[in-house]
Amino acid sequence: xxxxxxxxxxxxxxxxxxxxxxxxxxxxxxxxxxxxxxxxxxxxxxxxxxxxxxxxxxxxxxxxxxxxxxxxxxxxxxxxxxxxxxxxxxxxxxxxxxxxxxxxxxxxxxxxxxxxxxxxxxxxxxxxxxxxxxxxxxxxxxxxxxxxxxxxxxxxxxxxxxxxxxxxxxxxxxxxxxxxxxxxxxxxxxxxxxxxxxxxxxxxxxxxxxxxxxxxxxxxxxxxxxxxxxxxxxxxxxxxxxxxxxxxxxxxxxxxxxxxxxxxxxxxxxxxxxxxxxxxxxxxxxxxxxxxxxxxxxxxxxxxxxxxxxxxxxxxxxxxxxxxxxxxxxxxxxxxxxxxxxxxxxxxxxxxxxxxxxxxxxxxxxxxxxxxxxxxxxxxxxxxxxxxxxx
Ligand SMILES: Nc1ncnc2c1ncn2[C@@H]1O[C@H](COP(=O)(O)OP(=O)(O)OP(=O)(O)O)[C@@H](O)[C@H]1O
Ligand code: SF4
Ligand SMILES: [Mg+2]
Numbered sequence: 001x002x003x004x005x006x007x008x009x010x011x012x013x014x015x016x017x018x019x020x021x022x023x024x025x026x027x028x029x030x031x032x033x034x035x036x037x038x039x040x041x042x043x044x045x046x047x048x049x050x051x052x053x054x055x056x057x058x059x060x061x062x063x064x065x066x067x068x069x070x071x072x073x074x075x076x077x078x079x080x081x082x083x084x085x086x087x088x089x090x091x092x093x094x095x096x097x098x099x100x101x102x103x104x105x106x107x108x109x110x111x112x113x114x115x116x117x118x119x120x121x122x123x124x125x126x127x128x129x130x131x132x133x134x135x136x137x138x139x140x141x142x143x144x145x146x147x148x149x150x151x152x153x154x155x156x157x158x159x160x161x162x163x164x165x166x167x168x169x170x171x172x173x174x175x176x177x178x179x180x181x182x183x184x185x186x187x188x189x190x191x192x193x194x195x196x197x198x199x200x201x202x203x204x205x206x207x208x209x210x211x212x213x214x215x216x217x218x219x220x221x222x223x224x225x226x227x228x229x230x231x232x233x234x235x236x237x238x239x240x241x242x243x244x245x246x247x248x249x250x251x252x253x254x255x256x257x258x259x260x261x262x263x264x265x266x267x268x269x270x271x272x273x274x275x276x277x278x279x280x281x282x283x284x285x286x287x288x289x290x291x292x293x294x295x296x297x298x299x300x301x302x303x304x305x306x307x308x309x310x311x312x313x314x315x316x317x318x319x320x321x322x323x324x325x326x327x328x329x330x331x332x333x334x335x336x337x338x339x340x341x342x343x344x345x346x347x348x349x350x351x352x353x354x355x356x357x358x359x360x361x362x363x364x365x366x367x368x369x370x371x372x373x374x375x376x377x378x379x380x381x382x383x384x385x386x387x388x389x390x391x
Contacts, residue, residue, distance in 0.1 A: 009046050009047050010044035010045065010047070010080075011046065011081065011183055011215050012045040012079065012081055013044045013079070014041060014042060014043050014044065014064075014080075015042050015078045016042055016076065016077035017074055017076070017077035017078070018038060018039055018074065018075040018076035019038040019063050019064075019067050019072055019073075019075055020034040020035060020036050020039075020075040021034060021035040021037055033291075035289050035290045036239050036289050036290070036292060037060045037063040037239055038064050039060075039240060040076075040077065041239075042321065043234060045183075046215075046231075048213050048215055049232065050216040050218050050229055050232075051216070051218065051232050051233070051234060052218045052220065052226035052229065052230030052232070052234065053065070053220075053234045054220065054234070054262070055237055056262075056286055059238055059286075060236055060289070061187075061219045061236055064217075064236070065103070065217055065219055066103070066187075068185060069101040069103060069183075070086045070087070070094060071103065073087075081097060081100070081101065081183070082100075084097065099129050099179045099180075099181065100179075100183065101181055101183045101184070102177075102183070102184045103185040103187060104169070104176050105187055105189075106187055106188035106189065106191050107192050108192065109160075109165070111172055112160040112171060114159065115159075116159075117157050117159055118155055118163075118171055119139065119156030119157060121160070121171060122142045122156075122171065122178055123138050123141075123178070125179045126179070131180075142174075143156065145177055145178055146174055148174065149173050149174045149208075150170060151167060151171070151174070164197075166193055166194070166197035166201055169189060169190070169201050170201070172189075173189075173208070177208065177212075182214065182215060183214070183216075183217075185216075185219070186205065186216050186217065186219065187219045188220055190220070191220065198225075202225060202228070205218075205229070223262065226247075227251055230247055231246065232244065232245060232247070233246075233247055233250040235250065235256065235258065235262065237297060237298055238286065238287060238289055238297045238298075239292070239297075240297055242258050242259070242321070242332070243256040243259045243321075243329065243330045244321065244330075245327055245329060245330075249325060249327070252345060253325070253328075254330075254339075254345070255328065255329075255330030255332065255336075256298075256338060257298065257332060257338050257341075257343075258302070259330075260280065260303075260345065261281075261303065263345055264278075264279045264280045264281075264343065264344030265279075265282075278343045279344065280303045280344055282301050287300055293315075294315055294316065295313070295314055295315040295318060296314045296315075296317070296319050297318075302314070304334055304337060304338055304341070308334060308337070311333070317333065319331045319332050324336070
């Protein structure tokens with residue numbers, strides 16, 4: 001079977017995307033190699049869906065997210081947004097389309113200009129895209145956006161340093177929403193926040209998604225958070241997408257040995273289940289993306305490769321991301337064996353909230369906010385006396 005996107009209702013279609021960074025040396029900055037941060041990945045993000053993206057540090061998650069909205073130029077392949085190939089657009093055409101796609105960064109401290117007031121930070125994209133008739137309408141919109149993300153609408157004249165981390169992330173979210181986007185890359189949006197604040201910001205993102213029918217690429221390290229928010233999950237290893245499927249498939253019947261190894265590292269709170277579980281410890285360092293292993297990039301650390309007696313095709317043939325079950329793809333020559341294995345499955349909690357059916361384009365049902373299972377109960381408010389109520 002092919003690895004091409006198989007859904008006609010895709011908002012984002014990524015085909016054979018590559019993003020390489022040059023390695024230079026010497027006085028004349030001669031190119032001596034390249035970091036293959038993203039190396040030939042193909043997938044789609046469906047309208048209204050949240051696609052979670054996980055994988056070890058440096059595997060190419062952020063580079064993928066940025067390339068999807070052309071904050072990073074692709075070295076090869078294409079990214080289609082609602083049918084338009086972003087990689088072929090002129091700067092002017094791209095600016096027009098940019099309005100429909102935004103990004104929320106991990107670090108709410110460095111992503112907001114400390115010399116600008118909150119009002120100017122949020123109104124900047126409104127001005128850039130001419131979205132308000134006059135100054136009064138613009139400031140009214142800024143106040144609406146602050147209220148929408150659970151902040152006091154009268155905070156427009158304050159500076160970022162006057163806010164807590166969670167509040168700053170809310171300002172970043174308000175700025176992203178200012179242009180009424182359809183697609184948002186959320187690059188580790190809660191990782192830098194206090195545990196007590198993480199659930200609040202996660203719930204805010206879920207509420208906003210439901211209210212505005214947003215499509216997210218949600219990048220995170222925390223597998224429970226990703227399970228909680230995602231409709232499908234992608235797993236990356238060393239610049240490759242190695243598995244893609246709904247959370248039940250990825251977390252309960254993973255078809256890639258790497259996914260099983262990742263899950264195996266997550267502790268289970270139930271001591272009985274923890275004792276029963278077969279763990280695999282990933283040995284060896286992550287190889288360099290400047291010089292990835294031949295064949296399957298995971299073969300230097302793969303427990304199944306060892307178990308199977310080191311089959312030659314693992315070292316010589318790069319496995320394609322192929323269908324292994326309904327809506328479930330894995331890039332392993334021995335995915336069938338991996339599927340049968342009882343290694344590593346952690347039964348990570350994180351029930352999916354009731355969601356609409358994708359692909360119908362109708363019936364966006366409001367969903368009550370749910371406390372994230374992975375994080376502590378949030379305090380009543382994020383230190384600002386405001387609720388996270390939207391609208
Ligand atoms: N601007 C750059 N120049 C050179 N190499 C880069 C650049 N940005 C990223 N890389 C390299 O590309 C690879 C992928 O980086 P990326 O930031 O996408 O990983 P990531 O999965 O987001 O990691 P993390 O979980 O730590 O955020 C890494 O090896 C990184 O060092
Ligand atoms: S193709 Fe071989 S080395 Fe790669 S994940 Fe599968 S079993 Fe392991
Ligand atoms: Mg990153």
